[in-house]
Amino acid sequence: MSIANWETVQARIEIAPGATALWHRHSGEEVIYVIEGMLEYQLEGKSPATYKAGEVLFIPAGVAHQAYNPGRANGAELATYIVEKGKPLVQPAPDVEQR
Numbered sequence: 358m359s360i361a362n363w364e365t366v367q368a369r370i371e372i373a374p375g376a377t378a379l380w381h382r383h384s385g386e387e388v389i390y391v392i393e394g395m396l397e398y399q400l401e402g403k404s405p406a407t408y409k410a411g412e413v414l415f416i417p418a419g420v421a422h423q424a425y426n427p428g429r430a431n432g433a434e435l436a437t438y439i440v441e442k443g444k445p446l447v448q449p450a451p452d453v454e455q456r
């Protein structure tokens with residue numbers, strides 16, 4: 358990246374039908390592109406919202422969130438993280454009420 362000490366990390370995240378990715382945070386921003394199925398995301402303090410393949414979600418740095426697959430098929434996202442080098446990519450958020 359052109360910003361000193363920052364990097365972009367991409368990962369394909371798959372969530373099986375009925376599975377939940379528990380509450381967590383990222384030290385930087387996350388841009389999610391749903392590539393398969395549908396996924397429900399809940400950001401701390403907000404109501405859940407469902408996204409289907411082709412839709413995008415932005416999660417600001419430090420905001421706790423979780424993902425859930427309400428469908429009967431596999432759900433997958435391309436997660437792009439814009440983070441400061443040397444900081445943990447994912448941090449559990451046990452202080453947030455679990456689903």
